[in-house]
Amino acid sequence: MLEVQQDTIETTYREAIRMAIREAMQNDERVFLMGEDVGNYGGCFAVSMGLLEEFGPERIRDTPLSESAFVGIGIGAALAGMKPIVEVMTVNFSLLALDQIMNNAATLLHMSGGLFNVPVVIRMATGGGKQLAAQHSHSLEGWYAHIPGLKVLTPATLEDARWMLAAALEDPDPVLIFENSTLYNKKGSISTEVNKVNIDKASVVRNGKDLSIITYGIGLSKSLEAAEILKNEGIDVEVIDLRILRPLDTETIIQSVKKTHRVLIVDEGWRSGGISAEISARINENAFYDLDTPVSRLCGEEVPMPYAKHLEHASVPQIETIVKQCKNILQHERV
Amino acid sequence: MSEYKMPSLGADMEDAILIEWKVKEGDSVQNGDIIAEIETVKGDIDVEVFEDGVVEKIIAQPGQKLPVGTVLAYIKTDISSSPKEAPDEQPPKEIPPVEIPPVSDPPPTIPPVEIPSPAPDPIREPSPPEITPVKDPIRKPTPPEVVLPMTSINEKNRPRASPLARKMAQNLGIDLQQIKSSNESGVIHKVDIESFIKNKSKNLKPVIQVKEPQESKKNKMRSAIAAAMSKSNREIPHYYLETSIDMKIALDWLRKENSKRSISDRVLPAALLIKATALALAEVPNLNAYWTNEGLQQKENINIGFTISLRQGGLVIPAIQKANQKTLDVLMEELSDIIQRARTAKLRSSELTTGTVTITNVGERGAEKVFGIIYPPQVALIGFGKIIEKPWAINGLLGIRPVLSVTLAADHRATDGIIGSRFLEKLNQLLQNPHQL
Numbered sequence: 001m002l003e004v005q006q007d008t009i010e011t012t013y014r015e016a017i018r019m020a021i022r023e024a025m026q027n028d029e030r031v032f033l034m035g036e037d038v039g040n041y042g043g044c045f046a047v048s049m050g051l052l053e054e055f056g057p058e059r060i061r062d063t064p065l066s067e068s069a070f071v072g073i074g075i076g077a078a079l080a081g082m083k084p085i086v087e088v089m090t091v092n093f094s095l096l097a098l099d100q101i102m103n104n105a106a107t108l109l110h111m112s113g114g115l116f117n118v119p120v121v122i123r124m125a126t127g128g129g130k131q132l133a134a135q136h137s138h139s140l141e142g143w144y145a146h147i148p149g150l151k152v153l154t155p156a157t158l159e160d161a162r163w164m165l166a167a168a169l170e171d172p173d174p175v176l177i178f179e180n181s182t183l184y185n186k187k188g189s190i191s192t193e194v195n196k197v198n199i200d201k202a203s204v205v206r207n208g209k210d211l212s213i214i215t216y217g218i219g220l221s222k223s224l225e226a227a228e229i230l231k232n233e234g235i236d237v238e239v240i241d242l243r244i245l246r247p248l249d250t251e252t253i254i255q256s257v258k259k260t261h262r263v264l265i266v267d268e269g270w271r272s273g274g275i276s277a278e279i280s281a282r283i284n285e286n287a288f289y290d291l292d293t294p295v296s297r298l299c300g301e302e303v304p305m306p307y308a309k310h311l312e313h314a315s316v317p318q319i320e321t322i323v324k325q326c327k328n329i330l331q332h333e334r335v
Numbered sequence: 336m337s338e339y340k341m342p343s344l345g346a347d348m349e350d351a352i353l354i355e356w357k358v359k360e361g362d363s364v365q366n367g368d369i370i371a372e373i374e375t376v377k378g379d380i381d382v383e384v385f386e387d388g389v390v391e392k393i394i395a396q397p398g399q400k401l402p403v404g405t406v407l408a409y410i411k412t413d414i415s416s417s418p419k420e421a422p423d424e425q426p427p428k429e430i431p432p433v434e435i436p437p438v439s440d441p442p443p444t445i446p447p448v449e450i451p452s453p454a455p456d457p458i459r460e461p462s463p464p465e466i467t468p469v470k471d472p473i474r475k476p477t478p479p480e481v482v483l484p485m486t487s488i489n490e491k492n493r494p495r496a497s498p499l500a501r502k503m504a505q506n507l508g509i510d511l512q513q514i515k516s517s518n519e520s521g522v523i524h525k526v527d528i529e530s531f532i533k534n535k536s537k538n539l540k541p542v543i544q545v546k547e548p549q550e551s552k553k554n555k556m557r558s559a560i561a562a563a564m565s566k567s568n569r570e571i572p573h574y575y576l577e578t579s580i581d582m583k584i585a586l587d588w589l590r591k592e593n594s595k596r597s598i599s600d601r602v603l604p605a606a607l608l609i610k611a612t613a614l615a616l617a618e619v620p621n622l623n624a625y626w627t628n629e630g631l632q633q634k635e636n637i638n639i640g641f642t643i644s645l646r647q648g649g650l651v652i653p654a655i656q657k658a659n660q661k662t663l664d665v666l667m668e669e670l671s672d673i674i675q676r677a678r679t680a681k682l683r684s685s686e687l688t689t690g691t692v693t694i695t696n697v698g699e700r701g702a703e704k705v706f707g708i709i710y711p712p713q714v715a716l717i718g719f720g721k722i723i724e725k726p727w728a729i730n731g732l733l734g735i736r737p738v739l740s741v742t743l744a745a746d747h748r749a750t751d752g753i754i755g756s757r758f759l760e761k762l763n764q765l766l767q768n769p770h771q772l
Contacts, residue, residue: 261499261525292499292525331518 008189013161016190017047017123017179020165021085025055028083031169032059034070035087044089045125045184071097071122075105075174078120083169088124090132091140091178105174106149117172121165126154127218127268128312129182134304137312139217139268141178142275145245151175152246153199156183156220158190160243163197171199180218202249204256208238211326212256214279215266216242219317223266226322235330245275253279254286261292262329268316271299298325336391339408341401342382344375344687345652345710347563350402351375353395355512362390364410369683371407372510376555377651379510382684388412496523503528508647508680556649567708571626572747575706578759580766581729582722582737588769592663605641605696606667608719610772612694613637613659615761621750622743622758623691625712631749640690640710641670643677651677652710654690663772697721704740714746715755717762739766 011019024031033048039062042049052060063070067088074086088094094101105118128137145152153168153175155161161179168175205220206227213223220241227237238260240252257263263283267276280295301315341351351373358370369381370390391409395401494511496504500523504511507528514531516523585607593601616623616637624633638654645651653673658666676682693710696719705718720740727736741762745755765772 261497289498289502292497 007192009192010187010189011158011162012184012188013155013158013179013186014045014047014184016158016162017165018049018051020162021048021051022054024083024085024166024169025051025059028169030081030083031085032061032077032082033085033087034061034063034074036063036065036070036089038062038087043087045179045181047179047184048087067093067096068100071100072104074120074122075100075108075118078105078118078174079108079116084120085165085169086120086122088122090136090181091124091126092135092138094122094124094140101144101150101174101176102147106147109173110149118174119169119172120174121168121177122174123165123177123179125181126178127180127182128300128305128316129218131307131309131312132181132305133307137305139270139300141176141217141245142267142269142278144176144178145248145275145278147246149173150246151199151244153177153244154216154242155179156217156241156243157205158186158188159194160197162190163194164199167197167199175199178217182218183221186221199244200247200249202240202242202244202252204238204252205241206237206239208236209260210236210238211262211264211329212238212240212253212260213264213266213322213326214240214242214253214256216245218268219266222317222319223322225319226326229319229323230326233327235326237326242279248278248282250282250286253283257283257287258290261290263291263293263295264322264325264329265295265297265299266317266322267297268300270302271297272302274299293329296325296329298322337386337388337410337412338406339370339384339410341373341395341403341405341407342684342688343403344377344380344684345563347559347566348375348377348403350400351380352400353397353407354379355397356393356408357381358390360390360393364388364390367685372512373684376559377649377687378508378556378645378680378682379513380680380682380684380687384410385685386410386412494523495521497525499525500528505679507532508678510680560649563710564708567711571709571711573709573744574747574752574755576743576745576752576755576759577704577706578741578763579725580739580741580763581727582739582766585766585769586722586737600664600667602663602667603670604722605698606663606670607766607769607772608696609639609641609655609658609666609670609694610661610663611762611765612692612717613639614765614772615758616692617659618761619754619758621754622715622745624714624749625691626714626746626749627712631714634691636689636691638689638691640693640713641673642693642695643674646678651682651687652690652693653677653682653686656685656689692717694719704742706742707744709744709746714749715758716744718742718744 021033025033033051035043037044038048039052039057039060042052048060071086071088074084077084088097101122105120108116108118126141127139130137141152141154144150151168151171151173153164155164155177161183164177168177206224208227213227215223220239223239227239230237238256240256242249265276265279267274269275271277276297276299280297283291283295298317298321300317303315306312306315344351354372354374356371358364364370364384365387366385368384370384371382373380373382388410391411393408395405395407401407494514496511501511503525504514509528509531511523514523514527517527517530518524586604589602589604589607596602620633621631623637624631636657637659638656639658640652640654642650642652655661655666655669655673661669673682673686690710690713692713693707693716695705695707695716697705699721701721703723704720707716707718709716718741720742722737722739724735725738726733727738741759743755743759
């Protein structure tokens with residue numbers, strides 16, 4: 001970007017999402033927010049704080065503790081012409097609504113012979129790092145990326161937090177948005193000149209020539225910090241923010257691999273059968289002869305997320321482990 | 336015991352640099368095994384051994400530039416003979432004296448212990464015939480070392496390289512065996528290929544110790560071709576014959592045959608021409624011969640040398656062995672294989688030395704006619720031009736036919752025009768009856 005004085009505003013990831021919800025509700029009467037504690041409590045991660053007062057209980061709806069019921073209602077409302085934003089507290093809880101998401105939201109367009117779109121947007125928090133232990137902290141977005149009929153978004157930047165929701169609401173089909181819970185407090189500035197983002201392309205956040213880190217969500221900021229450290233050691237890392245896990249932007253990945261010839265995939269989710277495995281397979285299918293080292297992965301440890309802080313820290317990729325892994329990949333350069 | 340000498344890979348070769356041994360002392364070798372790699376002006380060549388035996392003693396060291404005929408190693412060929420084995424018929428008088436330190440005298444008294452008992456491997460013996468490569472019993476039965484068929488030996492030596500490094504090496508025509516990995520795992524990466532290219536000239540210079548002008552390999556090949564062709568033009572009284580052949584029947588037949596095949600199995604006209612040439616030579620054997628000081632020497636096998644232009648310039652002439660005895664499918668397969676290997680500098684020594692006649696085929700993008708220069712000591716070269724449509728008269732009627740111009744360049748010391756004419760007529764007959772090919 002140019003260093004020209006640009007109009008920017010200081011904000012946080014949480015506020016950016018709130019701005020997006022507010023704007024969507026102002027622009028379209030069919031939009032409403034529904035979920036556990038989104039109203040009086042202001043959302044369990046305080047995303048919807050103040051919205052009840054602004055839009056009233058008709059459009060900011062607290063629901064009973066039944067994910068299956070209120071996700072199902074959201075799908076029904078979408079079928080009936082509304083534009084619901086359904087908030088599920090964490091991805092772990094979304095499993096109670098998995099039947100609704102997979103067997104209804106993802107399939108109805110197909111099963112109705114193309115007659116019924118399901119324009120529902122389901123937001124949920126994902127990821128560890130807040131000592132919420134093994135029933136609130138996993139990264140299961142890779143699972144959802146397995147399902148045809150869904151779009152899976154993983155905003156990692158303030159821009160995407162601010163603008164992905166509008167694109168998701170515009171999409172005629174079900175879209176899942178995974179917000180990493182440790183990102184809510186992330187501060188930064190966003191340009192006021194941008195007013196939309198795409199939801200089909202990955203983004204090369206940092207250009208480099210020695211190695212490509214492919215990541216998403218919380219992995220992005222950790223990878224960018226790791227890249228800074230590696231830069232001081234003469235290693236030039238490219239960082240790709242996938243942004244969307246389904247459909248995967250294979251082209252951007254392959255272009256990067258063809259440039260750097262080395263890959264590290266950083267994914268807080270579990271390794272076995274995870275999205276990292278899918279990315280690795282696609283690289284193999286499309287760029288095998290451009291690889292100079294085997295595709296490398298840094299994933300979450302395959303354990304239920306520990307409660308203890310130091311164990312939780314050790315369970316997911318960290319800046320230092322990313323740095324170490326990159327150096328391992330590039331070891332042969334340092335004869 | 337026999338001497339394994341630096342082979343002559345053509346009339347234009349005087350010496351070569353030994354790059355690498357693929358075997359070590361004590362290894363069993365079989366007729367056809369690649370045992371060393373040498374660098375000639377025409378590129379790096381895998382050289383083969385032509386007998387079965389055990390590598391007794393290695394004389395030449397990698398890096399040495401060695402004249403053709405220099406003894407490189409001794410191969411013990413008669414494994415079953417007793418230790419009292421008589422000294423070889425050709426005692427070491429032929430060996431260049433300086434090359435061999437005294438200790439390395441080929442010891443005819445070598446104790447038999449060195450070569451373990453030739454008993455057939457007991458594990459293999461009862462195996463049913465599904466073990467395809469039937470190996471001769473002269474095997475090294477040392478337990479931990481499994482003796483593998485040739486392809487597997489290559490597999491064992493297969494360098495560990497990244498896919499990218501492998502692709503780069505292939506594109507650059509570099510043999511991965513020459514490249515050293517710079518990391519502990521021994522895997523060859525892009526960086527190793529790059530540094531190899533950077534250092535290639537540097538690496539070779541100190542080892543070779545030859546004072547010659549800094550010539551690129553390409554220029555060297557050019558001078559080698561220049562030398563051979565000058566010699567040929569100076570010494571061989573060429574006569575030239577030309578005929579035009581109506582290719583309609585042959586091409587129609589080939590098209591029909593190919594329609595029954597998958598794309599990858601299709602036979603190109605070049606294979607047809609090779610087969611026809613080989614069969615015609617069988618009828619006119621005086622053209623399948625060498626001219627030496629003793630005069631004309633007919634060759635029993637018909638090995639068709641096929642001129643292949645290299646992308647980097649220059650050409651090589653690998654031979655397809657006994658082409659008259661092979662089916663079109665086999666010829667096609669060998670042709671594709673040989674062209675592929677010629678372009679990546681992976682030809683075998685036998686392919687470069689055994690040609691008994693040469694074909695030059697300018698192909699579809701070439702000239703209408705080609706008049707070649709004989710590759711000595713051969714006595715004939717057949718040139719195929721581009722097949723083009725031409726007005727053609729048959730039985731008083733004029734039609735359009737695909738016509739091939741065929742030329743014969745022949746050595747007038749060896750044959751006369753009548754022989755050459757007979758050959759071209761025979762070739763024409765064969766191409767009018769393609770089903771016989």
